[in-house]
Amino acid sequence: MDEVSIVLAGAAGQGIETVADFMATVLKNAGYHVFATREFMSRIRGGTNSLQLRVSTETRAAYRRRTDIMIPLSETAIPHLEKHSRLSDDTLVIGEDELVGARAKKNPERTAVIRFTEIAKEVGGKIYSNTVAAGAILALFDVEDETVSEYLTGRFGSKGEKVVEQNKEAYHRGVEEGKRIRSDFFALDMKPDSKITGEMLISGTDSVAMGAIAGGCNFIASYPMSPSTGVLVFLSQQATEFGIVVDQAEDEISAMNKGLGAWYAGARAMVTTSGGGFALMSEGLSLAGITETPMVIHLAQRPGPATGLPTRTEQGDLLHVIRTAHGDFPRIVLTPGTLEDGFLLTQKAFNLADKYQVPVFVLTDQYFVDSSSNTPVFDLGGIEVERYIVRTETEYQRYRLTDSGISPRGIPGHGEGLVCVDSDEHDEDGHITEDLHVRVDMVQKRVMKKMRAIREDFIMPELVGPEDYSTLVVTWGSNYHVVREVLEKIDDSGISMLHFKQTYPLSEAVLEYLERADCVVSIENNATGQFTKILQDELGFTISSDDMLLKYNGLPFAVEEIEEFLSNYGR
Amino acid sequence: MTTVQKTLSHPMAKYIREDRLPWIYCPGCSVGIVTNMVARAIDNLGIDFNKVVIISGIGCTGRSSGYFKTGSFHTTHGRAIAFAEGVKIANPDLEVIVISGDGDIAAIGGNHLIHACRRNIDMTVVCVNNFNYGMTGGQFGPTTEHERYSQTSPPPIGNYEHPFNLVKLAASSGASFVARWTAVQARRAARSIQKGIEKEGFSFIEIVGACPTAFGRSNRLGDGVTMHKHLLEVAEIQNGLPPHEAELDYDNRIVCGEFVNIEKPEYTAVISRMRDRIEG
Ligand SMILES: Cc1ncc(C[n+]2csc(CCOP(=O)(O)OP(=O)(O)O)c2C)c(N)n1
Ligand SMILES: [Mg+2]
Numbered sequence A: 001m002d003e004v005s006i007v008l009a010g011a012a013g014q015g016i017e018t019v020a021d022f023m024a025t026v027l028k029n030a031g032y033h034v035f036a037t038r039e040f041m042s043r044i045r046g047g048t049n050s051l052q053l054r055v056s057t058e059t060r061a062a063y064r065r066r067t068d069i070m071i072p073l074s075e076t077a078i079p080h081l082e083k084h085s086r087l088s089d090d091t092l093v094i095g096e097d098e099l100v101g102a103r104a105k106k107n108p109e110r111t112a113v114i115r116f117t118e119i120a121k122e123v124g125g126k127i128y129s130n131t132v133a134a135g136a137i138l139a140l141f142d143v144e145d146e147t148v149s150e151y152l153t154g155r156f157g158s159k160g161e162k163v164v165e166q167n168k169e170a171y172h173r174g175v176e177e178g179k180r181i182r183s184d185f186f187a188l189d190m191k192p193d194s195k196i197t198g199e200m201l202i203s204g205t206d207s208v209a210m211g212a213i214a215g216g217c218n219f220i221a222s223y224p225m226s227p228s229t230g231v232l233v234f235l236s237q238q239a240t241e242f243g244i245v246v247d248q249a250e251d252e253i254s255a256m257n258k259g260l261g262a263w264y265a266g267a268r269a270m271v272t273t274s275g276g277g278f279a280l281m282s283e284g285l286s287l288a289g290i291t292e293t294p295m296v297i298h299l300a301q302r303p304g305p306a307t308g309l310p311t312r313t314e315q316g317d318l319l320h321v322i323r324t325a326h327g328d329f330p331r332i333v334l335t336p337g338t339l340e341d342g343f344l345l346t347q348k349a350f351n352l353a354d355k356y357q358v359p360v361f362v363l364t365d366q367y368f369v370d371s372s373s374n375t376p377v378f379d380l381g382g383i384e385v386e387r388y389i390v391r392t393e394t395e396y397q398r399y400r401l402t403d404s405g406i407s408p409r410g411i412p413g414h415g416e417g418l419v420c421v422d423s424d425e426h427d428e429d430g431h432i433t434e435d436l437h438v439r440v441d442m443v444q445k446r447v448m449k450k451m452r453a454i455r456e457d458f459i460m461p462e463l464v465g466p467e468d469y470s471t472l473v474v475t476w477g478s479n480y481h482v483v484r485e486v487l488e489k490i491d492d493s494g495i496s497m498l499h500f501k502q503t504y505p506l507s508e509a510v511l512e513y514l515e516r517a518d519c520v521v522s523i524e525n526n527a528t529g530q531f532t533k534i535l536q537d538e539l540g541f542t543i544s545s546d547d548m549l550l551k552y553n554g555l556p557f558a559v560e561e562i563e564e565f566l567s568n569y570g571r
Numbered sequence B: 001m002t003t004v005q006k007t008l009s010h011p012m013a014k015y016i017r018e019d020r021l022p023w024i025y026c027p028g029c030s031v032g033i034v035t036n037m038v039a040r041a042i043d044n045l046g047i048d049f050n051k052v053v054i055i056s057g058i059g060c061t062g063r064s065s066g067y068f069k070t071g072s073f074h075t076t077h078g079r080a081i082a083f084a085e086g087v088k089i090a091n092p093d094l095e096v097i098v099i100s101g102d103g104d105i106a107a108i109g110g111n112h113l114i115h116a117c118r119r120n121i122d123m124t125v126v127c128v129n130n131f132n133y134g135m136t137g138g139q140f141g142p143t144t145e146h147e148r149y150s151q152t153s154p155p156p157i158g159n160y161e162h163p164f165n166l167v168k169l170a171a172s173s174g175a176s177f178v179a180r181w182t183a184v185q186a187r188r189a190a191r192s193i194q195k196g197i198e199k200e201g202f203s204f205i206e207i208v209g210a211c212p213t214a215f216g217r218s219n220r221l222g223d224g225v226t227m228h229k230h231l232l233e234v235a236e237i238q239n240g241l242p243p244h245e246a247e248l249d250y251d252n253r254i255v256c257g258e259f260v261n262i263e264k265p266e267y268t269a270v271i272s273r274m275r276d277r278i279e280g
Helices: A016-030 A077-083 A097-106 A116-123 A126-138 A145-159 A161-184 A204-214 A229-237 A252-264 A275-280 A282-291 A318-323 A339-356 A366-370 A436-456 A477-489 A508-516 A530-539 A559-566 B002-009 B031-045 B061-067 B080-090 B102-106 B110-119 B166-173 B186-198 B212-218 B224-234 B267-279
Strands: A003-012 A033-039 A046-056 A069-072 A092-095 A111-113 A200-203 A219-222 A245-248 A269-273 A295-301 A332-334 A359-365 A372-375 A389-392 A409-415 A462-464 A471-476 A495-500 A502-504 A519-524 A548-550 B052-056 B071-074 B095-101 B123-129 B177-182 B202-208 B235-237 B253-261
Touching: A003 A016, A003 A077, A016 A033, A016 A046, A016 A126, A016 A145, A016 A200, A033 A366, A046 A077, A069 A077, A069 A126, A077 A097, A092 A097, A092 A126, A097 A111, A111 A161, A116 A126, A116 A161, A126 A161, A145 A161, A200 A204, A204 A229, A204 A295, A204 A339, A204 A359, A204 A366, A204 A372, A219 A229, A219 A252, A229 A245, A229 A269, A229 A366, A245 A252, A252 A269, A252 A275, A252 A282, A252 A295, A275 A282, A275 A295, A275 A318, A282 A295, A282 A359, A295 A339, A295 A366, A318 A332, A318 A359, A318 A502, A318 A530, A332 A339, A339 A359, A339 A372, A339 A436, A359 A366, A359 A477, A366 A477, A462 A477, A471 A477, A471 A508, A471 A530, A477 A495, A477 A519, A477 A559, A495 A508, A502 A530, A508 A530, A519 A530, A519 A559, A548 A559, B031 B061, B031 B095, B031 B123, B031 B186, B052 B061, B052 B080, B061 B071, B061 B095, B080 B095, B080 B102, B080 B110, B080 B123, B080 B267, B095 B102, B102 B110, B102 B123, B102 B166, B110 B123, B110 B166, B110 B202, B123 B186, B166 B177, B166 B202, B166 B253, B177 B186, B186 B202, B186 B253, B212 B224, B224 B235, B224 B253
Parallel strands: A003 A069, A069 A092, A092 A111, A219 A245, A219 A269, A269 A295, A295 A359, A332 A359, A389 A409, A471 A495, A471 A519, A519 A548, B052 B071, B052 B095, B095 B123, B123 B202, B177 B202, B235 B253
Antiparallel strands: A003 A046, A033 A046, A033 A372, A200 A372, A332 A502, A462 A495, B177 B253
């Protein structure tokens, strides 16, 4: 076995996150690949939530249905997983007697009773029961005591030595139980790799927020909205360290306009939001369009319409970000699939926004932002904060007509000139006009010419798999890893993936990849195949609805679903 | 669950959708208490359930509309009052009640609040002020006091901003009935809600509540019981005080009572009077 999938399920507030963080951090530090993904209800306490932790010797950064080990923490946990076909007779279920007793009778070979709470009470209190559980699981792997000690000291040090010691003891008591499981039920033979130890363990949220910092972001204006709030929280916690002004606005209309004001005044601003919040920003987006004010928008998608499923995932807002707002103007949509993408594309978004004076979207989703895994420390080598602000002369014209369509952007107070901007149609000086010839010049400048330049700067999609494919799987955003994993498994099938990291606008250069395939299929986490519409619109390339795998129940694709779908394709 | 059993034998159980229980609320949260206040107010008045529409926005408090056995509409975040205005104008015979949080009503929905007050449209708005955005994990909001901690105003600095005093805001915007109570003053609060419903005009009732999970935790205010005890200690009843003196200082003094109760033309009544005049 080179991987194991561990699922914890229980109510919000039972500490699932804490145990998972403990296990994932320690296992990563011990040299295993880890991936943690969560699905949870829209409520602060209660309900039934689950967290999957995949531990492996290769990158396995995708949700899968199969569960090897499950720890139920509430009565509803087992039925909850069963409902989504995530438990089988092979799943080893470990837990308190009252939660697993019934299963133990039916399936004694794959059920282990451990009295976490009782053990915890012996150690010093019920609160240690999660640490006992973590110990029982960690005992299945090669984890040094020191790695665990270090974690527990770092985590609980501020609560005093006694708490640290009791946690350590709880862990050891858990390990003893785990050894029993190891001999009775589960022999794992997974060799850790010391290279992983030095890697980072971060979430999609972290990758976007770190990318923003690397992109020179010094202002964030936002209104909290799941699942995008993490970026706002991350930056507010790093505000002092990195000199970032955090403005929590009274709503998204305000957030967007504050961001635009900040860019006008010389800052590098962003907003983070989700579909419903972005809907309120569309007026501001249009203002960015006519005034050619740069903007970076992180939109973490959740299923809509309206409030939809606030804590679930979907790729349902692609057309929303591409089509929303009145009038014609360019924009760029970036769609990260890996943590490295999250970092690099967000970083680049700031440069692109500044260069072309357009809104740039970083479009993620709940699955992407709320999942975490190990990833090599980001290489900052090629990274630069590109600034395009000019010092103005007395005769400065904000909207000077140029061949490239880009008018050098000045900011107030930097140079001799005045920077005049108008939401009405304007002339080169930035003053309101109803000269319809000027209107045509301005549209050609800010729409046609800039669009051409932006297309030339297109970020090519990543081809995963052999060059001589017969079937090409088109994906974008968070479906990167799940498809990649399946392709690695069904090696030599003649199937490759083309993963779009920029979904709008597209470049004709992409056609060469698409036309080379005998069959092009598309996998999207939405109900209507939104990206296929963009392919059609931008490149005139059609993917038949028979060749689309679409999912819209609020959960990400499971490895098994992709496997099944792709088994119909290839050689 | 035993809590469900208990709720069912509760005198207000007839107003509550049993199939939606157990409540989503955290232990020690005030929203359940406020739900009960509203049910009591409706009960005391003996209004027909079919004639009542309870409208809420998004948030923990916003989830309350779904528990009532009345007509209910869970709108989008911030839009409860605007939506409620549409309901009232389309059918003035309906009893329109809005229950929502401080963020929903005073941040994203703040504009709708002040304009509905100004128009004096007949509805009763019950705003649960727990000093933060509970549902999204405890960020500061429009009623969070200066320098308080929250997820987005972390230590050591805390909140840069200053809070609204919702009573003053509603009163100065033109509401015809304005009151404030804490969640522990359930009877008095229910009576004010009752008066609000009876009032022909815009009624605003702020209920100062506890969010032990988020606001309480960030500011080390103790569990729900401790927070509610504190509310009882600092609540100071001053019925009839001019609204601009209705201070709210969380640690020391929360002035409670009915501060505005005036007669002025109600919006939908004015519309129909005008129409009658023209049609003469
Ligand atoms: C347009 C939009 N922006 C943001 C959100 C996210 N959101 C949901 S509830 C909420 C705040 C709730 O706070 P409050 O109204 O005080 O209610 P509480 O949960 O504290 O009872 C926010 C920001 C949303 N649903 N829609
Ligand atoms: Mg609130």
